[in-house]
Amino acid sequence: MKRIRFLHMILALFVGASAAIAQSATINSLVLTADTPWVVHDSRPKSIEAALDDIQNDWYKVFGRPPNILNSLPEEYKGPAIYFGNFPDSVISNVDRSALTGDESFLVRRHIDDKGRDGIVATANDDRGIIYAMYTFAEKVLGVDPWYYWTDHEPERRSSISVPNAFDVSSGPPTFTYRGWFINDEDLLNLFARDPVQENVFSLEMFDRVYETILRLKGNMVVPATFPFPDERCYELAARRGLVLNMHHILVLGLNTYRWPSQDAVFSYIQNKELMEQHWQTCIDAFKDYEVIWTVGYRGMHDRAFWNWETGVDTDEKRAAVINGAIARQVEMVRAKHPDAKFIANMWSEGAKLYHDGYIKLPEGVTLVWPDNGVGKIRDRGTVQAGQGIYYHTAMMNRRANQLTELINPALIYSELGRFVKAGATSFLLNNVSDIRPVPLSTDAFMKMGWNAESYIDDTPKVNEKEFMLDWCQRQYGEELAPELAELYHRYFYIPFTQSNPGYKHGKSVLHLRIREMDDVFAGLVLDDKPVPEELVKMAHVNYNYGAKSVPYVESLLKDVEAMVSRIPENRRDFFRGHLLTQTKLHLYSLYAEQNYSQAVLKYAEEDKATSIQHVEASIQAYEDLFSTLGDAEYGKWAGWYRGEAFNKIFHNYDRVCVVHARLTGQPEPLIRNVRDYEEIEQFQDRFSENFPLLYPKAK
Template sequence: MAGRIRIAVQGKVTSAIGHGLRMLIRDLHTVLGEMPEMGSHPTGWAQIVIRYVLPEDGCPDEPEAFGFRFKESASGPCMEIIGRDELALVYGMLYFTERYLGVQPFWFWADQCLPQQKRIEIACESYDSLPSKVRFRGWFVNDEVCLIGWKEPYPPTREVWLHVFEALLRCRGNMVIPGTDLPKTGVHFEVAEEMGLWITHHHAEPLGAEMFLRAYPGKNASYKEAPELFERLWTKAIEKQKDKKILWVLSFRGQGDKPFWENDPSFDTPEKRGAMISRVIRKQYDMIGAAVKEPVYCAALYGEIAELYKEGYVELPDDVIKVWADNGYGRMVSRRHGNLNLRIPSLPAEEDTGKHGIYYHVTFHDLQASNHLTMFPGSAAFIRQEVEGAFAAGADQYLLLNCGNIRPHVYMLDLLRVLWNEGKVDAEAHLEQFVSSYYTSGLKELAGLYRSYTEAAVAYGPNPDDLAGDEYYHHPARRIIGHWLQGQGAVADERLLWATGECSFLEQVRSFEQRCSEGLAQWTAWLDRCDKVIAGLAEEDKQRAADHLRFHGALHRSGCEGFLWLCRAYAAYAEGRYPQAFVCASLSMRGYEEGLHVLRAAEHGKWNRFYSADWLTNIESTVRNVDTVRRFLRMHGDSPEFFLWYKEFLMPETEKHIYLENTHRNPLSDDELAERLHAHFEQNGQLL
């Protein structure tokens, strides 16, 4: 095929098929340089025909099955993209652009270069898709602050969601939770429905209903006290969605995504808690069943509900897909709650019949050690083991993947694409395929960087999933600062016991210092290797490698450096060495500021402002916190003149006893004083 391709569609063009055509036409135009011609001309005119399956096609009798067929027409060979339903036709069109035009699933998010071609060669051989391993597979667009801050309007516009959902469809995903608690005025649900995706719900918002306290401000959010108010919200949600493609999530958690008994202490036993959850879920189930034809139900076995279910206190209807969750760090065990980390297996037992699925994270936000801005720190082999293990346990009907802000996580999202479609993956073969799909040079070296990324990660605990993401350097650091400046240093900070175990506050600080010292060396070595690889790449690959590899290592390194010097600042403070503590705090601030420079450097071209709403890891907040520490420390011995440390350490001895105050009392700024004191202490071996 070459030049102006002629395309015809047989049958009704639904909104989902219309979006598929939009993407097909755009990709043909991009690669061939000619805008395709659409028409409903007589048979034989089109070179590409898009239609539903006919009995004689022999296409697999599966939902979403698609294929390619070929025939000769009056105007030459004709390729037919066939599908059993609208999503199948969308998948067929997108697979056409991947297979024959080279458009990869994450072309937009990974800045793939698409070279123009004069013609494309297509062998006239029939093709049929294979059924996906997982029936319902998709993304939870969660903690999506980068998508929120990227463009000026709030909530995110259609432009943003089109790219999100296109990538999901290119992965052959078919369901989505489109965002987290976004305003009703947003178009996220509308665009997802237009593009043919099933909609599912957050486990804290069962049935997609409005949160109780939003609807009834000032009321006590107790189902025991006011069941009719909850049921009114559920009825409204069912009525609004009953004619749409919905995977109905049944659940009962408290307001703000926490156990409901935290606000109702009368539920003080597992029996009482399980009985209430079972009662509520059965009520939701019956309400949906009375209003919706052939509904698909899910129950999120998340957190405390999973524990109660495994202990036999929660009963679920037989046809509900039970959704098990990893711990946020990729391991299929219960998640850590504060300092409590029971690590109870989170998979169905052999005797647990019915349908099962999983909720899985390649990115997480937990105010402890999760990865939010950076790639998942574990290996592809680790994810393969966990997900394939879940499939082997029967949890293969549903896979909801926390995709975060997409751009930082394309490698692992692509790995999960293979897993949910094929049911297994060769991690090494996938890595080679992934690198060759998005880069044109240095493929072996780039694969080595992706592979060794996990080896550089900070191991903060004994388990293989205890690997630090970017939040490890910021949330614990800000906790330490708060504990310190509140004058609580005589006792340990209980909020940090998950990372340090039982010990004094100074020992807690020393523990983080040790981990970050090791991490600084590891990430520095990895970045050195990264810089050498990038220097040898073709020009078109250098920026991509900087954004999708170096970016992550640089954030880790800056976090390690900032946290390391913060810990040293506290140690010096505890010894009464206030000027040295001030210098260490300044070095900490400089380390953390480097993280801000890394974010800004990645905001070029279409990515302008992408990290502007970093409100979760919140590097800028850490910088401000450390600056507060620095100002606090200068009060210890340099106040009130803010000239005393200059006089003690920096003023020439010949001047100290004869200077006139009116010519020597312009205090140095914090930055200048820190820089000059640093040089003085380094020269005299007095810093550490």
């Protein structure tokens, strides 16, 4: 009994002490309300002004009132305040800046000044660091998801926010010096956010959202579009936002080769060297007021090797000599205007082979950037060296990848980027995100690794992936369901057919490609009432077997994903449906379409026309279910999101399967929709063609 009473006494003391600690924490915590003033430096660049406007919107979403913004606090004011920017001690004293150890470093912390006034200070070494500090305040204090626009994740409305005593976020300098996105193959964004004045591939309002997201994720660089001219407003807006400008591997120095006026001159540095250099100089001049990382190199038009337009350069040695000469001249021209310019050379496609074989030689001061293979494996062959960089894809538009869905699992990102971090190859990190909305999870993992690899480098990629998936699900859906949801996401990233080709992951696009490849032959055979050749039979068998074991896997996954929908918090349910549910269904219905078309070919070869028709009808139904799935993901602000789909050719595929059905059943053939291509997407540039290599007339 004495022992029991003693334990009760100890328990009572413990409970009392805990209550006292909790009360003390409550008393000492900083409470922010809608009336807590902001102190912001009155002299600030446009980039900080834009970020300030964003976090004012954040504040309004949370508190329902705009912030009270001052240049300094009145002497008599004794309450809390929030400080954004770099201030002298006369404005806010006793700020410990020892954590600011390099470029873009920042801190956001609880601070009490020498007058005893409590508050939060968000400061940094430089303008970009201040921007990161402001967005970090929005994320960590106001609860604003950096991805809020793309994930439909609005912050909770609050009357007050308690900030704990120990609140202190300091970060930087970053692991990778330059970190950013390439907005590529933007067919969805093109129609979803049309530019009302038709001078950009999509609206400047949407570009501004993209740039905001990059900065909220602590990126600092952008390649804004696939085929922009160097004076397009998307570049100007990015610079105003404080982003470094870069050009991708086709548009070296910003020259829009897609719009090269072939009717006037052959695209050739060999045949038209003087003209090419004139255009390069015009592009250099167009970027004169911006912070730029210049991409140098030499490729042909339409993302192809230049020798497709040349004769006489029939050896690797000759080809590399042309590329080396072009790069050397480009560097010389830029340095004549900008002696301290920074350069990268992206060894995309043929460039990687020529470099590996020892033919391409880069001038001093040009950073070698290794590309991946489009689906996450970097092409350095294990030869990466310190100072080099990465061009990566979490979204890829080609016939076998994933432009509409997530594909690149975080473990692959941690493995590949980790190799470069360990080698000290952290100069440059560019990620191709295509239309952005389909790939927030993988892109978030990529950006976090790019900013601070120390958090990941000591663990295995699989461990990092597991922890990231859990963290992602906690942030998006809450802690209660996060473990179950993380397991569902993990299963999604390991659908069997996506793993079937070691070294080259396949996305659902490959399923639609296989249908087209069969249809190229089969549709004509049906029309002409000819037998199926053995080659097509073999192709259909291969295609059927390719997806067969993935069907039950994805069916099981979809069943579990659908069962989770009603358990997702109501305010996060739309995103869950638009992300994991939609993408799981897209894989399943794409598999159904491919499996049934393969079976239709095989049954027709067996002269079982009736069963062949049934399989074609099942393939058509799969496409109709796929379209319904896309429609379900076009809720609210996303209405019409998939209208611009062109590069996966899913609407085109559907029409082709319907034509085969008509031929099998003797019905009138439907018309096949035209496939949108770059010519249509970039049509807004047509009326400016006389201004090449600029969009607008050159200033006189």
